[in-house]
Amino acid sequence: MSTVNTAETNIFARRESEARSYCRSFDTVFVRASGSTLTNQEGRNYIDFLGGCSSLNYGHNDPDMKQALMDHIAGDGIAHGLDMYTDTKQAFLETFERLILEPRSMPHRLMMTGPTGTNAVEAAMKLARKVTGRHNIIAFTNGFHGMSLGALAATGNASKRAGGGGVSLNDVTRMPYEGAFGDDVDTLAQIEMLLDNPSSGIDAPAAFIVELIQGEGGLNAASTEWVQGIARLAKKHGALLIVDDIQAGIGRSGSFFSFDDMGIEPDLIPLAKSLSGFGLPFAALLVRPEHDIWKPAEHNGTFRGNTHAFVTARVALEKFWSDDRFVTEIAEKAEVLTERLQRIAAGIPGAKLKGRGMMQGVDVGSGELAEDICAEAFRNGLIIETSGSHDEVVKVLAPLTTPMEQFKAGLDILEQAALSCTGLKHAAE
Amino acid sequence: MSTVNTAETNIFARRESEARSYCRSFDTVFVRASGSTLTNQEGRNYIDFLGGCSSLNYGHNDPDMKQALMDHIAGDGIAHGLDMYTDTKQAFLETFERLILEPRSMPHRLMMTGPTGTNAVEAAMKLARKVTGRHNIIAFTNGFHGMSLGALAATGNASKRAGGGGVSLNDVTRMPYEGAFGDDVDTLAQIEMLLDNPSSGIDAPAAFIVELIQGEGGLNAASTEWVQGIARLAKKHGALLIVDDIQAGIGRSGSFFSFDDMGIEPDLIPLAKSLSGFGLPFAALLVRPEHDIWKPAEHNGTFRGNTHAFVTARVALEKFWSDDRFVTEIAEKAEVLTERLQRIAAGIPGAKLKGRGMMQGVDVGSGELAEDICAEAFRNGLIIETSGSHDEVVKVLAPLTTPMEQFKAGLDILEQAALSCTGLKHAAE
Amino acid sequence: MSTVNTAETNIFARRESEARSYCRSFDTVFVRASGSTLTNQEGRNYIDFLGGCSSLNYGHNDPDMKQALMDHIAGDGIAHGLDMYTDTKQAFLETFERLILEPRSMPHRLMMTGPTGTNAVEAAMKLARKVTGRHNIIAFTNGFHGMSLGALAATGNASKRAGGGGVSLNDVTRMPYEGAFGDDVDTLAQIEMLLDNPSSGIDAPAAFIVELIQGEGGLNAASTEWVQGIARLAKKHGALLIVDDIQAGIGRSGSFFSFDDMGIEPDLIPLAKSLSGFGLPFAALLVRPEHDIWKPAEHNGTFRGNTHAFVTARVALEKFWSDDRFVTEIAEKAEVLTERLQRIAAGIPGAKLKGRGMMQGVDVGSGELAEDICAEAFRNGLIIETSGSHDEVVKVLAPLTTPMEQFKAGLDILEQAALSCTGLKHAAE
Amino acid sequence: MSTVNTAETNIFARRESEARSYCRSFDTVFVRASGSTLTNQEGRNYIDFLGGCSSLNYGHNDPDMKQALMDHIAGDGIAHGLDMYTDTKQAFLETFERLILEPRSMPHRLMMTGPTGTNAVEAAMKLARKVTGRHNIIAFTNGFHGMSLGALAATGNASKRAGGGGVSLNDVTRMPYEGAFGDDVDTLAQIEMLLDNPSSGIDAPAAFIVELIQGEGGLNAASTEWVQGIARLAKKHGALLIVDDIQAGIGRSGSFFSFDDMGIEPDLIPLAKSLSGFGLPFAALLVRPEHDIWKPAEHNGTFRGNTHAFVTARVALEKFWSDDRFVTEIAEKAEVLTERLQRIAAGIPGAKLKGRGMMQGVDVGSGELAEDICAEAFRNGLIIETSGSHDEVVKVLAPLTTPMEQFKAGLDILEQAALSCTGLKHAAE
Numbered sequence A, B, C, D: 001m002s003t004v005n006t007a008e009t010n011i012f013a014r015r016e017s018e019a020r021s022y023c024r025s026f027d028t029v030f031v032r033a034s035g036s037t038l039t040n041q042e043g044r045n046y047i048d049f050l051g052g053c054s055s056l057n058y059g060h061n062d063p064d065m066k067q068a069l070m071d072h073i074a075g076d077g078i079a080h081g082l083d084m085y086t087d088t089k090q091a092f093l094e095t096f097e098r099l100i101l102e103p104r105s106m107p108h109r110l111m112m113t114g115p116t117g118t119n120a121v122e123a124a125m126k127l128a129r130k131v132t133g134r135h136n137i138i139a140f141t142n143g144f145h146g147m148s149l150g151a152l153a154a155t156g157n158a159s160k161r162a163g164g165g166g167v168s169l170n171d172v173t174r175m176p177y178e179g180a181f182g183d184d185v186d187t188l189a190q191i192e193m194l195l196d197n198p199s200s201g202i203d204a205p206a207a208f209i210v211e212l213i214q215g216e217g218g219l220n221a222a223s224t225e226w227v228q229g230i231a232r233l234a235k236k237h238g239a240l241l242i243v244d245d246i247q248a249g250i251g252r253s254g255s256f257f258s259f260d261d262m263g264i265e266p267d268l269i270p271l272a273k274s275l276s277g278f279g280l281p282f283a284a285l286l287v288r289p290e291h292d293i294w295k296p297a298e299h300n301g302t303f304r305g306n307t308h309a310f311v312t313a314r315v316a317l318e319k320f321w322s323d324d325r326f327v328t329e330i331a332e333k334a335e336v337l338t339e340r341l342q343r344i345a346a347g348i349p350g351a352k353l354k355g356r357g358m359m360q361g362v363d364v365g366s367g368e369l370a371e372d373i374c375a376e377a378f379r380n381g382l383i384i385e386t387s388g389s390h391d392e393v394v395k396v397l398a399p400l401t402t403p404m405e406q407f408k409a410g411l412d413i414l415e416q417a418a419l420s421c422t423g424l425k426h427a428a429e
Helices: A011-015 A063-074 A087-104 A117-132 A149-154 A158-162 A187-196 A224-236 A307-320 A325-346 A367-379 A404-428 B011-015 B063-074 B087-104 B117-132 B149-154 B158-162 B187-196 B224-236 B307-320 B325-346 B367-379 B404-428 C011-015 C063-074 C087-104 C117-132 C149-154 C158-162 C187-196 C224-236 C307-321 C325-346 C367-379 C404-428 D011-015 D063-074 D087-104 D117-132 D149-154 D158-162 D187-196 D224-236 D307-320 D325-346 D367-379 D404-428
Strands: A029-034 A037-040 A045-048 A109-112 A136-140 A172-175 A205-210 A240-243 A268-271 A284-287 A352-356 A359-363 A385-387 A393-396 B030-034 B037-040 B045-048 B109-112 B136-140 B172-175 B205-210 B240-243 B268-271 B284-287 B352-356 B359-363 B385-387 B393-396 C030-034 C037-040 C045-048 C109-112 C136-140 C172-175 C205-210 C240-243 C268-271 C284-287 C352-356 C359-363 C385-387 C393-396 D030-034 D037-040 D045-048 D109-112 D136-140 D172-175 D205-210 D240-243 D268-271 D284-287 D352-356 D359-363 D385-387 D393-396
Touching (some): A011 B087, A045 A404, A087 A307, A087 B011, A109 B011, A117 A284, A325 A393, B087 B307, B117 B136, B117 B205, B117 B240, B117 B284, B187 B224, B367 B404, B393 B404, C011 D109, C087 C109, C087 D011, C109 D011, C117 C205, C149 D149, C205 C224, C325 C359, D087 D109, D117 D284, D172 D187, D325 D352, D393 D404
Antiparallel strands (some): A352 A359, A359 A393, A385 A393, B030 B037, B268 B284, D037 D045, D352 D359, D385 D393
């Protein structure tokens, strides 16, 4: 297999920063992608279970979005329009309202933030502080919310935090996620006790920021009961509820939002990743109207409202969310995923299933083993990565549109890799 | 003239956040753009002197970039590849090395950050702190560096800072830009005195972050001498020099970088806005190799390395920066711009020219007047905005590729608007 | 009974800040004090169960300290010597070494900080950060460590924190004290899980700061096992252990230090309150020599090393800590206290005993009731105050030297007040 | 001469923290003090030009204060009363009102803070933030305000700031003191420009905190015009004016407050050092009544309101501030001081006089020389220290009550030391 560590490709080593990362695990040059298949420059195909970290829920180069985008470009549709009014933004907003917001009776407005998840999170944190006049935002163990300084403070990962260069990451208090202390500890009750205690040292919160499935943190999925409890606590203590649906949203959990059917009404919802449908940079913050107290441009950004993304996002909504078929399809695949991952987990002592919907994985008990499995899978044509505090979870983020046959083929590779690595481990012991 | 405040378009009022801003000044729905012309849904053409806030230095929908992008999409080129190796990234890096870095003997590497300017700035600030083990970053009066919390601390604008919701914007010290206290005060000497004084209370700096032309701050353009002085101070005090070339770079100042020919070697250079060439979200941080101490993924982001942007950015480099013709063209236009703006300034008591290259404007002495002029210009088919502490500068950010005739036509509208508004003012007094 | 709200005393209302507090509960003018008795200007005597908030463990105007101090003053002994060498400092240090440090094999040095508890805490927090190169200090729910900004960040009380005027109280992480979530939750195990989890978002700690009996926080007394666990966690994670013995130390807990016989070796021990023995302002930080990396004057203060206090503190050590008699005496009184408080608690539904040694009280279940009891006690000649998150604990801080008869007389008044207020409550219901 | 580095005194090396400092310069054990004379254990007398860093403005052991304090102690007067009402507090307040506040028509109240200067400064900073709802406090180059974390942020000295252990010292903006950029730069005008510019990045200030003579910063004395300008700017921008009169107050500048006769009305005035008159720990914050919005105990402290200090402070006020004689006496001595220091300065190339009143010194151009002079003076029986960014100022802080003959004798020693060291320097060159 070719690698980039050769003369013709060493431009990466020469000129790309050491910060680069995925290319280190997947050391080949990709040239083409379609659906759930990535192709490298030697023409080898790979099944993509990484899915742009949940940015490609509809797969690569969906033909309908692709055509719409090409038509837009061909017709001199606007590529960059700051936050001026455009027909494409209008069509996107109308579609989002009709297919997503109205069916859920959600009164939310869309704030077009800079087209990255971290920017939508920054906007949410700022706004929660403006609305409440408080500083403290409660984030959770193993949470991941972004890399810019405000969002980084809410991110739990120590190595990411170290990237801050030693400045204090302030104005965030950390609370235990459901299950953080084991299944028998009711973290919700503890959080409530801390907030009810005026001597706890926990300042009154502006907001809770929570992922309902922790994508980077190890696929911890909160129960409806716990999520409702957090929503209740937020209300009780005058705090906003921010559901960071960047990775778990847009169908990944099984429904459009990860909180659908949970009976909660988040105040602020950062969206990004698969929002454009096509993998284009795009983010938005959903804001309940009563909290939309921004002054014009008080939070702005050059690329807010990516017009190309408006085009593809609208097509994605129309194609996948006009009726229930996609939800049904996801559910079927999620069931297969659960079954197959359980089988894998059963073969690894102590391993257990994590996550829900199409955001599941196996905690194999050690980061070393998880990484070995992913490396072996890659050698066999499957792109997949790990997650969790110690990278101990093999995480499946396959496009939701992956054809069932290809999906199973990918799972076969994964299972084989797990067997192989576990066998090697066993042999080595 | 149509406005969006009508039934068919009130989706914006209904569903887009109050944070929206440009659409308030330019209250019409745009549908098409080409070169320096924007067209609204009634088919009216506008000359674009806003240029996506310097994100459209090559104009809208440049035909060569457009074709390359369409070819890429048509051929199932990758849209989203995280930071994996792709042929498009490779081609972009090679071109950037060949046309930009090597001719300047710049050893810098490119860090693909999240595709927004603020993200590149955040990466620069983090890295400077990691490299030096210090916290304090020196930013300047009237500087603008972004809206996420780290970058916001370096941004001077009070209304933007208020968006932070009241949390303290730490670890940044503010110093006076050249001319901040008038032409006769040597701010460089003062900064040096403060840094040399161990009791000044100014902690040893990790970095200086500076725009050589302050785009949002009122088109203050630093002299070569002052810039060299800042570079010298940074070296003397063990600090990195960050030149934020997001708005002034990529040809806007007259050369690719705003510091070309100034004899300085910035350590870190955030780029964004016109880097993609096509208005697509894209940002990068240029890093001197000795400072490239990132661990893999220590600063990451889902949309780092926008593959569509790699395609258009490469074409832009090849088309405009393979020889000196573009620089010559910019210089000619800048000369026209200077001449015409001087004429405008001459007609307004106390007005004066600001900026340099194709980043010039007129300080008309009051924000009210400047906004009146821009509003009048818009009524007459020109899109242009203000800048400065009190919005007192009418700022021309026309695409560098604007045909001379159209450029002059735009300036005619501007001059007429200035005359009209000044006249009205005079009449009203 | 006289109150100060009369013409001759309204100087307090006229010229003393609203921040004044105890005088509001004990609204009379005191003129004399001896042992455990305070006398007001009408000549009425009060039994003092407040004891200067544990600053008068040896009572008011102990005759031996009094004589030594008067001799010192009469002989032109130094009153203020900055931190120069004096014979009185020498004698104090030698005595402290001989009677306190050497018997415990404690290698600690004394740092003379500004003569307030908060200053000793500030010094400890600074030093822990210097020693470890880390910022984060772990403090506990219901902890109280002082009012200056560094110490305030470690203080849990919301109304005290509000005094900060809204600035963020940074670089402190809050953890649950033993029992914070009820008796059946092992907070030590939870803290360990958080620190062992690299994605918990809890930055590596510079120190733990802990009171072994929480004086302001409601007389929560940690078990030896829990304290040893915290000491072990500190060691495991490279953090210093700061035992704040300002209120619980100097005999209050039953032994000189609150951690005597617990088998731990704190790195830093802030002392104040009863350290001078006479109620004079005096504080010190005990520092293990390997952590004593201060540069000269790196933390200084005009009144560090109060010379008058050196005199009285030496006498106090010689008089009370030369043999075991005082410890035995405290133990006897503590036993009486436990018994009497249990009797009081038994009469109040839901009430329970809190604390240990001569630092005990009764949690009466409501702040309103506790304050009623204290007010009633004051009317009957006993000075006593409340403690706890909701002021729900009636706290006895009688001088350790209170004669047994007077001690019981005070407890009689307290019991009668409790009965009276509970009766009133019952009657009112 | 004896030094402490001998067997009988090594208790200091063994058991006192490395943070100790003055004892290193004045390496002998002092046992007695009276007036302006300190006596060591060998019976050698030293003239004291250090004056407890301005804490002993009335000299050591003033006989009247001494007697009053002894009477108080002998009569079982209260030593520690928290902030309860006492006859001694009442008498002090009445005297302070009558002799200090009323003659100046000052409506201020006294807040009894913890008995250290830094605590009074912390209270002032907190209160300014509470009153204004703003965070940013403007402090000045070379300012010194204390060592606890809030006050340390306002302190300019880099080595003191390093004591913070690397945490960010937030919510303070540094501005240039008068003369910080040389005599020809109007720093007031610059500060005004920064505050008037909404893009300067300087957040609206809660307060200015300023010393009118910078005691630690090198005896920079602000002009009346500049001080009035700062007062005007504070008013203009809705900020409080905090005059830190801890070192320069209580007669040191020539009048009771350093701002007497300047026509300003500070909002908050921290006092400490010589406030007790006797060198006892004591501090207070003067607060204009309209800003006295503290809730009871919102800022508290165990030793607030040192009762012994109330006794001596009252005597000091009555003895020295009942008429103009003391002011006249200070003025006469200050004149002598100026004359003699000018003569010293004249003998040292480049040297210049600094300060005003009885707070003057000579900037000898180098810290090394200044320290040599002080060391030589000490060898000859004079205790004196340096000040300034580079310790380049030999600073005279003699008790204001020093008899003229002794004062001149001390100045003789100083002059001789200066000649000797300068001669040695010259000889060595």
